Amino acid sequence: MSLKKIILASVLSPSFCVIAAATSTSTVDNQDGTFTYTQRINKQSTAPHYLAPQNYGFDFYSHYSQDYGWQHSFENLEDPLLKIQSATLLIRGYDIDSESFHGTSGEYDGISVDGSELNPGLLQGTNGTWSETSFDVPLSAITDDGLVNVFLDIDMNHDYVKWKTTLDYSELVITYAITPNDSPYLPVLTVENESCLSPDKDLVIVVDNTENADPDGDSVTYQYRWFVDVGQGEVVDDEIVGKTDHSGSTVLASQVQGGEIWRVQVTAIDSNGLISNPAFYTWEVSADTDSDCDGISNIDDDYPNDPQRASNNYTVKSTLAFEDLWPNKGDYDLNDFVMGYTFNVIKNADNQVKQIDLTGSINARGASNANAFALAFDNISNESVQSASIDIAGNTRSLVAEAGHTNQLVYTLVENIHDVTVSANGYQFFNTQSGDESDVVPVTMSIIFNDTVNTSDIGNAPFNPFIYPVNDRGREVHLPNHSPTALANADLFKTGDDNSEVGGAQTYMTTDGHPWALDVTSVWSHPIENVDIVNAYPMIKEWAESKKGKNTTWYNEPVKGKCWKCN
Incomplete structure (x- = not known):
């Protein structure tokens, strides 16, 4: 964002800042044995959820040296029968210039929870618009102490005033059940073509422990979420950068370009709706095509489609x-x-x-x-x-x-x-x-x-x-x-x-x-x-x-x- 744009933003009409209530927490009985807990934090929230910095933070245009954080809480963990079915962090922000065409010079605002980066690693949005980024929160970030400490690293690729953004709110949504059943096991992942991360190969993830997926013997399905870094420095949802919104175990080679970094998140969901912690696998796709997966790029391989042959070595006549x-x-x-x-x-x-x-x-x-x-x-x-x-x-x-x-x-x-x-x-x-x-x-x-x-x-x-x-x-x-x-x-x-x-x-x-x-x-x-x-x-x-x-x-x-x- 230009300096001129920053100045103009500071004098926008009141409609620019969405007026919202202070921290609100509610729990809804879904009448199906599950409950949904929602907690929203905004500018008017107070300790321990949020301590407003001076002249930046929620509802202020903030830049690279004005990073800040806040804390969500979930206080129902005392019940040993409580099992989480989903946990999502929704963050609404304005004017987040994270379009991939910026390359590494774009506005990349990192989000971490309890000191660990999330997937996607960035707020996602476009110039001059409000957008809401959905992050899946690892169960361990909630069940360890019921506190979810969120930190925003604004314009993480610059050390001078380049881009600014403002947040309207952060909302933690947890759906849970009261049940004696246990959550499914963490998926154990392997990949096809593990030694051949070539742009002409499909990315295929395989769950190995499907025969022993749940401690209660419940049937288990798997939810896939795909992320990609096309040169921004952090992974974002695949559809954000113009890819297909993949929801299965495979990304076709037609969607993959050399030099990209792809990551899949796999979550096990049992027949009771209980979820596992997410498992991840990351591909760093070679910039060169290696069709036969022998470690030699096609351009240097005399036999690009034959994994048993790579080079001709002729004697002189x-x-x-x-x-x-x-x-x-x-x-x-x-x-x-x-x-x-x-x-x-x-x-x-x-x-x-x-x-x-x-x-x-x-x-x-x-x-x-x-x-x-x-x-x-x-x-x-x-x-x-x-x-x-x-x-x-x-x-x-x-x-x-x-x-x-x-x-x-x-x-x-x-x-x-x-x-x-x-x-x-x-x-x-x-x-x-x-x-x-x-x-x-x-x-x-x-x-x-x-x-x-x-x-x-x-x-x-x-x-x-x-x-x-x-x-x-x-x-x-x-x-x-x-x-x-x-x-x-x-x-x-x-x-x-x-x-x-x-x-x-x-x-x-x-x-x-x-x-x-x-x-x-x-x-x-x-x-x-x-x-x-x-x-x-x-x-x-x-x-x-x-x-x-x-x-x-x-x-x-x-x-x-x-x-x-x-x-």
Whole structure:
């Protein structure tokens, strides 16, 4: 309210101040076994109900530093059979500018009873009008001593004269019965979507103790009252801020906006009309939508409607290349099996792995021998897998975990590389000879886990890929420093050119550190047939022999004419 409005209000006609009698108390017999007690306090009330301050209080325009209080009393508590059915505090005020469009700068006049805030927490009204705000009074505020101490905190968001208001009266209305029956128990509340306070979710309250709701075994119904804070700093009745006046156990998502605070009051009422103390539950609705309730907002969730998945984690486009004559170096062209790949490790909100997808292509096959391509996951068992499948050039099949492994998951992805790498140009090999530019073979794979697995257990992509001859399962060829599986032939280690220390720091390398398999973090052109990789990529020698310490981008510097499509 402007200062001009405050000055004008002080000279309004006498009709502005409603003339009312001093404190009045009455009890009415409702002729149905119940009684209604009413007590009204106004400007003319005296101690102990009201001590009028000097120049403010009831019937005066009062501002932020002119807070005041009063006391209602209920003197009938001596009768042990008296049971309260309802208790309401009605406060009539004028020019209470509590409209929600003011935001936190509006006139918010807080009401508390016996030192505790009520629900709603504010007087409710609009500019230039009289309004009456109804507060449900907790039974404990009456039954403890029969005194209800009310306090008005005027314009609680300002420490200077901004808004003013005046009160006509405060009225305590108590309906009670004289009965040996006991009041119902306090409702025990739980909620749906408790961990997901998202603006696209209904707010649903559930009363858990409906089977044991009343000490006398009376039937019980429940009364719901909903409040909301849309940015005012205190909750008010939902209809006051333009919401539906909800009276059931649910607020639909269409009524909820991000950033709002919602509160429900639930009161049990038994078949005798006796009530419990009210129970409350409060929602602080996230400003962000989280449709699947996994704790990740939709804007940050790659799978906003899937609570088991939250993020895609792609590797860069990379290339695997193998030499199949291990433990001998052979022609060392590392083109016997070449595969481009990208892995996507799909994780949940707790950073645990739910799914692993592979998207790749078989780029080359320079082997005369028939080999298989497999993938091993250390520290993972077959029982953890929900489903696994692979598609090669449009042919889909389920993957079956290889037997013979303990706490290791092994799948053979390509059972015979020869079968899927037939040159379109009639060459003996596949994309390793000059002139052969056959289409690469697309490959996709997906492994879905029953629950999730720890990232630390499953390791990093590309995990543990290897090849082996179709007719010699034990002769596995792995990336350097990767472990053989339980089916590998350990007798081949330290034979030929191999210098592996199984269980030690070095596997699948020569004495000079040259590998039989490469994981190149790039789209890469492999050597053509019978060209030693050291001749096709001269910088690889120092890279390998320095244990990857030098020439780390060796794969970007081929010798023209010595690798596939790098002329």
